[in-house]
Amino acid sequence: MERLLLSGNEAIALGACHAGLKLAAAYPGTPSTEILEAIAKFPGIYAEWSSNEAVAVEVALGACYTGVRAMACMKHVGLNVAADAFMAASTTGVRGGLVIVAADDPGIHSSQNEQDSRNYARLGKVPCLEPSDSQEAYDFARSAFQLSEEFDTPVLLRPTTRVCHSKSVVMPSPKLELERTPQFSHEPGKLVMLPGAARERWRKVLERMEKLTIYAEKSPLNRAVEGSAELGIVASGIGFQYAREVFPNASFLKLGLTHPLPDKLIRDFAGRVKKVLVIEEVEDFIEQYLRSQGITALGKEIFPRTGEFSPDIIRDSAVKAGIIDNTPAKSWPAAGLARRPPLLCPGCPHSGVFFTLSSLGHRSTLPGKKPRPPKLTICGDIGCYTLGAYQPLGVIDTCGCMGAGISQAAGMAKAGAAEKPLAVIGDSTFMHSGINSLLNAVYNQAKICVLILDNGTTAMTGHQGHPGSGLAATRQPAARVIIEELVRGAGVRNASVVDAFDLKAVRAELRRAMASSELEVIIVRGDCPTLTRKRSRPRIINTEKCDNCGACLLIGCSAIKKSESDGIIIDSGACVGGYCALCQQVCPKEAISESIGEAV
Amino acid sequence: MKTQNILIVGVGGQGVVLASNLLAEAALSAGYDVKKTDTLGMAQRGGSVVSHLRFGEQVASPLIAAGEADLLIAFEKLEAIRWGHFLKTDGAAVVNDLAMPPLSVTLGSDVYPCDAEIVTALKRFTPEVHLVPGTATASRLGNAKMVNTVLLGYASNFLPIGAERLASTLEAGLPPKLRQPNLVAFETGRSMYLK
Numbered sequence: 001m002e003r004l005l006l007s008g009n010e011a012i013a014l015g016a017c018h019a020g021l022k023l024a025a026a027y028p029g030t031p032s033t034e035i036l037e038a039i040a041k042f043p044g045i046y047a048e049w050s051s052n053e054a055v056a057v058e059v060a061l062g063a064c065y066t067g068v069r070a071m072a073c074m075k076h077v078g079l080n081v082a083a084d085a086f087m088a089a090s091t092t093g094v095r096g097g098l099v100i101v102a103a104d105d106p107g108i109h110s111s112q113n114e115q116d117s118r119n120y121a122r123l124g125k126v127p128c129l130e131p132s133d134s135q136e137a138y139d140f141a142r143s144a145f146q147l148s149e150e151f152d153t154p155v156l157l158r159p160t161t162r163v164c165h166s167k168s169v170v171m172p173s174p175k176l177e178l179e180r181t182p183q184f185s186h187e188p189g190k191l192v193m194l195p196g197a198a199r200e201r202w203r204k205v206l207e208r209m210e211k212l213t214i215y216a217e218k219s220p221l222n223r224a225v226e227g228s229a230e231l232g233i234v235a236s237g238i239g240f241q242y243a244r245e246v247f248p249n250a251s252f253l254k255l256g257l258t259h260p261l262p263d264k265l266i267r268d269f270a271g272r273v274k275k276v277l278v279i280e281e282v283e284d285f286i287e288q289y290l291r292s293q294g295i296t297a298l299g300k301e302i303f304p305r306t307g308e309f310s311p312d313i314i315r316d317s318a319v320k321a322g323i324i325d326n327t328p329a330k331s332w333p334a335a336g337l338a339r340r341p342p343l344l345c346p347g348c349p350h351s352g353v354f355f356t357l358s359s360l361g362h363r364s365t366l367p368g369k370k371p372r373p374p375k376l377t378i379c380g381d382i383g384c385y386t387l388g389a390y391q392p393l394g395v396i397d398t399c400g401c402m403g404a405g406i407s408q409a410a411g412m413a414k415a416g417a418a419e420k421p422l423a424v425i426g427d428s429t430f431m432h433s434g435i436n437s438l439l440n441a442v443y444n445q446a447k448i449c450v451l452i453l454d455n456g457t458t459a460m461t462g463h464q465g466h467p468g469s470g471l472a473a474t475r476q477p478a479a480r481v482i483i484e485e486l487v488r489g490a491g492v493r494n495a496s497v498v499d500a501f502d503l504k505a506v507r508a509e510l511r512r513a514m515a516s517s518e519l520e521v522i523i524v525r526g527d528c529p530t531l532t533r534k535r536s537r538p539r540i541i542n543t544e545k546c547d548n549c550g551a552c553l554l555i556g557c558s559a560i561k562k563s564e565s566d567g568i569i570i571d572s573g574a575c576v577g578g579y580c581a582l583c584q585q586v587c588p589k590e591a592i593s594e595s596i597g598e599a600v
Numbered sequence: 601m602k603t604q605n606i607l608i609v610g611v612g613g614q615g616v617v618l619a620s621n622l623l624a625e626a627a628l629s630a631g632y633d634v635k636k637t638d639t640l641g642m643a644q645r646g647g648s649v650v651s652h653l654r655f656g657e658q659v660a661s662p663l664i665a666a667g668e669a670d671l672l673i674a675f676e677k678l679e680a681i682r683w684g685h686f687l688k689t690d691g692a693a694v695v696n697d698l699a700m701p702p703l704s705v706t707l708g709s710d711v712y713p714c715d716a717e718i719v720t721a722l723k724r725f726t727p728e729v730h731l732v733p734g735t736a737t738a739s740r741l742g743n744a745k746m747v748n749t750v751l752l753g754y755a756s757n758f759l760p761i762g763a764e765r766l767a768s769t770l771e772a773g774l775p776p777k778l779r780q781p782n783l784v785a786f787e788t789g790r791s792m793y794l795k
Contacts, residue, residue: 005628109640133635133662166637166662167624244660311665331667331685334721338678338710340702342612342647367708392707530645553706558646562706573744 006170008163011134012073012101013038014170015141020178021045022068022096025056027432028461029075030110031164032103036073037464040473047473049458049465052402052432053078057085057100061154064098065191066182069145073101076117077401081433083120086154090124091201092191093152093208096180097145101157103164106281107308112382112401114306116283121156121259125205127212128156128259129221130237134168140256142173143221151208151215156259160281162238162308213260221256224269231323232273234266234286234297238309239279245311246318250277261289270295277302277323281309298323341390346559347534347576349500349526350453354388354395355555355586356506357422363394367550376514377412377419381405381434383426384460385453392554396424403433410437410446420514422449427483428458428466435486441519442491449513449520453500454483455528463531483523492521500526503585529576537594538575539584541568545591552583552592601632603656604760605664609683610675611700612645615748619673620651622752626761626769627655635662646702650683673755675734675748676700677718687725694755695722696734696747730754730793737788746785753789763790 006014012035016024023046026036040047046063050056053074063070074082079102089098102117121128129144131137137159144155189197216222231250235243240254253269255261270276270290278287278299287299302321304313318324344351358364361376380386380396381404389396398408409423425434430452441448457471458464465471470480487495494516498509506524513520527534538559541552548567552560559574560583570583572595584592606623610616617638624636632655639650652664666685672693674680680695687693695718704710713721715731722729732754738746749770756763767786771779 003628005624005634162637162662166635168635168662169628169633241660310663311661331725333685334681337682338702338705338712340611340648342645343703345645392703556703558703561701563701
């Protein structure tokens with residue numbers, strides 16, 4: 001039999017493809033991004049990067065109304081954006097199967113919060129499936145479509161970071177060949193949610209839950225693994241895999257369908273064992289249900305309520321609670337090591353504007369010089385450019401959620417902030433929900449300065465396309481929305497475009513915009529270097545001219561290094577050279593120049 | 601066979617994930633159950649990157665528990681210490697002799713440890729510590745980027761997967777142009793241990 005080594009995300013994509021998927025829509029977000037990237041490579045399936053998650057769900061819902069199978073993918077915070085569309089889908093139900101993937105991020109590896117999407121399943125009264133490895137990611141994606149059509153409901157598939165981004169063996173099943181011609185048929189009672197119809201549909205949604213509850217009892221998605229009667233573990237998702245490592249002899253009730261939960265199955269299981277432990281990441285979703293059923297169980301009293309689980313964490317928690325006694329001697333990480341936070345890449349177009357903001361705003365000082373009180377209020381947003389918050393740049397004062405920076409700046413201005421606030425947003429985030437915030441700023445005449453850092457891609461998640469990129473999910477050319485035309489069309493009178501690598505121009509434009517009493521939009525444009533891979537002669541430091549002042553270090557370029565023995569040097573393997581040359585522009589001694597020799 | 605736990609660490613952009621994918625594919629083709637996962641900070645370059653690889657008869661967790669790694673392959677010295685506590689007392693550490701000082705060091709707020717400190721720190725966990733001139737060897741062979749292959753070659757001496765299988769998996773994963781030089785790099789790395 002064929003054995004593939006797939007990540008959870010690749011497995012979801014393959015499972016959906018083998019279930020006859022016709023359309024997939026997503027907005028990129030770690031840890032969910034690779035699902036749509038994988039789907040875009042399959043022939044015969046339409047795959048798109050939607051401008052945001054609500055749009056993605058709406059696109060998928062529309063497709064499923066024509067009778068085909070459709071999917072929308074996002075990360076947990078994306079489901080907040082899509083919540084309205086999600087509830088709408090729950091209410092009308094489906095025609096063809098509809099699966100909504102929300103990938104949770106326990107431990108906040110790359111998110112702004114940690115939230116448990118299973119709560120949305122409860123809110124929307126839809127089934128929730130939790131895979132615990134790639135094989136289940138594959139199988140559950142297939143089952144989800146089947147459940148969706150059988151029960152006339154969207155299905156929430158909830159993997160977590162460790163399932164999405166781990167690879168394990170998948171043995172695929174035969175591909176379903178669905179013969180479906182997309183066709184819309186009129187049924188206002190189901191699809192037009194005027195109050196009269198909506199009341200009727202909601203009654204059907206409640207009936208659906210009753211049927212699903214009966215189904216949950218016998219579903220193969222939930223299974224008991226018999227072991228010792230001393231300890232019974234109820235677990236879902238990756239927690240099940242960790243628990244198997246730590247308690248090899250226990251009995252398990254492994255729940256793949258965690259909403260609705262199987263009442264009788266849980267009760268029978270609990271009755272067969274002396275002690276029940278619930279192991280689930282993030283919230284006590286299953287545990288609370290057990291308690292509500294009068295079943296005595298231990299869960300969050302022992303195991304953390306926040307952060308990602310690991311076999312270590314589960315073992316330590318169980319030892320502390322006296323459930324297991326022996327623990328192997330443990331080693332601890334070395335203390336006080338130099339930290340290594342992620343950085344903007346060498347040649348990043350955001351570096352120049354952040355360096356300029358930093359120097360105008362007193363955010364960083366030369367090594368050995370005293371810091372000054374910071375100036376400028378800078379509202380940030382979600383993307384690579386959030387890294388501008390790290391030293392030496394240190395130019396982000398707020399960062400909440402996608403598209404919030406512009407609105408926050410407007411709020412500050414309207415509240416009467418003495419200083420003109422700046423908002424910094426990337427091109428993809430601008431298309432996602434920054435547009436809404438900008439429209440609001442125009443309408444309400446907010447006197448702010450908006451910097452749209454346009455690197456032509458969704459860089460943070462790995463160069464996905466968006467409406468301003470001219471690139472489709474399949475990497476084929478797409479129509480391109482021109483940001484400056486859009487901005488002017490939205491009513492912004494002062495919109496300018498500046499070259500990200502021309503520091504003088506960036507500085508002059510920033511000074512002008514901050515002095516102006518109008519709403520100003522500056523589009524700072526420069527391609528993402530890791531996408532274009534443009535390189536020319538790397539820069540080199542003339543050690544005779546260099547006095548080690550450290551001005552070049554303030555750009556925060558990882559190609560520029562300082563060592564005890566050699567002073568400041570530029571790593572020729574990392575430097576992108578003439579494409580960037582920011583360091584050359586900031587050196588007061590003119591010690592940095594083009595290296596002589598072949599272009600790298 | 602007892603489950604083998606291999607931790608590969610380095611700095612974003614060094615190819616940690618690529619190397620662990622390659623080993624995982626080799627383990628799969630050798631008939632094992634395989635699980636692997638990469639834990640990255642944000643999806644960006646320059647940060648600390650660690651990849652967990654486990655294979656054996658049957659594997660449950662993709663994450664290795666601290667103190668359980670049979671083999672630590674580090675592409676950078678500071679990262680070797682950062683993840684050293686994952687090593688078993690009879691595990692082996694194969695460490696590339698390369699320093700990439702993070703910006704916190706460059707800006708003077710942190711200090712980069714010297715070689716003696718690095719070896720001492722790792723020997724707290726296991727006596728089997730190998731500081732390998734991987735980057736220098738790869739450069740000598742014509743391309744510093746082949747450092748991963750040199751290190752994999754060296755580390756192959758500690759793996760229960762045949763060198764031929766590793767080499768052919770490596771070959772299959774590379775564009776034709778890079779195959780021959782990388783096979784040489786693999787063999788060179790492998791023989792560096794035997795010397």
